[in-house]
Amino acid sequence: MSDNGVIFSTEALNLWYGKNQALKNINVNIKMQKVTAIIGPSGCGKSTFLKVLNRMVDLVPNVKYTGSVNLQGHNIFDENINLVNLRTRVGMVFQKPNPFPKSIFENVAFGPRIHGKHKKSELNELVEKSLRQAALWDEVKDRLNEPGLSLSGGQQQRLCIARTLANEPEVILMDEPTSALDPAATSRIEDLVRSLRKHYNIIIVTHNMQQAGRVSDETFFFLNGELIETDRTEVIFTNPKDNRTEEYITGRFG
Amino acid sequence: MAKLDEADFYKIQVQKQPAVGTSSRKMQDDLTQQSIKSNLGNFILEKFFLICGMLSIFVLLLILYFLLKNSWPALQEVRISEFIFGQRWMPSSPNPGFGALPLILGSIIITVGALLMAVPWSLAAAVYLGEAAPRLIREILKPVIEVLEIFPSVVLGFIALVVVGPFIARVFNLSSGLIGLTGAIVLAIMALPTIISISEDALNSVPKDYKEAAIALGATNWETARYVSIPAASSGIVAAVMLGFGRVVGETMAVLMAAGNALDMPLKEILNIPVPTLMQSMRTLTATIAIEASDVPWGSTHYHALFVIGVVLFVITFLVNLVSDIMLSRFQEVNRND
């Protein structure tokens, strides 16, 4: 059951922050080579679900989880799982652009460097490739040594995507990557997501229904820590089975 | 009308407005009113801070003037090169010597020795506390370290005298353990809490976003500290080291009790080359002032020579400060934070 088009599959995934249960019995398959959107009202556990997939949730004190999450046949909750490898394979882009206070080049080269790539030519190539994939190369190719923080918000977010791409991950997790950006910058990121879907498995949390409709193939609807419905995006938006899903996407609550 | 509170004041203003004023006109006036008021507040605060700043600079200049004025007579009798390069400090003998080089070297060697021990040690501790320690451990250790910071130095000096000294003597098989090394150890211990707590604060104030980004890219705790947190906190860490340096170079009592106070040059010949050593008894600039100030004849050359020592201390700290400032701005040029 490991392969056949599934990148992640969760079984009986439960998660608690202290006594507060944030994820309740999640059983789901995330398909390969697809953009999966996660929608749901604030506090329903979208970010939590995302952070389970690269175990960033471990950084929260008092977090506890049960069940299993399989990444191509490996349970990432196994004790002997190598978190460095997991997080290299499963990259993450955050809500607020967070480039390091380093140059544009050093931001992108960060991942490859800590994973042992030091040859200048190799790094140069990787940095250019990643910036091109992130549709940022033309804007920054003459200023690679300037601080990443000197870029605009939208450029910073694309820099963060390039930084993630430089690790050559299989999965990219994006937690509301455009919520801090203006419409023009948002649409560039959306274009980018669409162009990346051929080579990466992308899971994107969004509060914006139109965005989910525009960029995703599959949509998961969460409510109060439960996964209510999963389906192809057009089905979720045109013909949801659960009326809570319908209420949410038609804007009647949340 | 003597007591006119703010609300009344505005009422009167508004009532005085001619009736033509629409509500937006009124609002505009209210806005200007407020800005005059807050501008005045700003103005007063700004001047207050300016005065405080100027005052502290003024006091510093006054001290410097006092130092220079009082060292002047000694500099007229003894050449400055004799002070700095002379190797015989015998200011009260009938054939006086005013060569402060052994004292200058004593201060430098002990300070460098203390910082070589304290800086790596405290940076490691700060990184552990700031980046890796479980919350509970951190919350216990931090206050403990901060209490150490206010530990009276004379007590530490005493401990050095009766515990560290004999221990060093036994380890190195010496007749007396009161040597530069003992002084440096005590000073390192005194500098630790300052350097740890300030650099830990600096590491802690690095935005969590950066650390999360690094960890999500597969960096370990150590790599996150090494490549993200420490560079981002560098100015705070340099400030911490500078404060530690200030503490070490200015410390008097503990080092006076621990280092043995010999006036020989703290050098050892290795293959005919004199090399600075911590393994001898030595005396620092600060200890010299403390020891000799109480019974020096008022107004004598010796008296003024002690002020020269003060100037030398001042110059050393000033130079170190300057160099670290330059280093820091260079560093920030390369590693610009914003």
Ligand SMILES: Nc1ncnc2c1ncn2[C@@H]1O[C@H](COP(=O)(O)OP(=O)(O)OP(=O)(O)O)[C@@H](O)[C@H]1O
């Ligand atoms: N670090 C944390 N510590 C404790 N509780 C948390 C933490 N993060 C989230 N929670 C709780 O877990 C639940 C789910 O939060 P989560 O951040 O996953 O929601 P979300 O769907 O991403 O919401 P939003 O749309 O507002 O980002 C909420 O009840 C929240 O209060």
Ligand SMILES: [Mg+2]
């Ligand atoms: Mg969220």
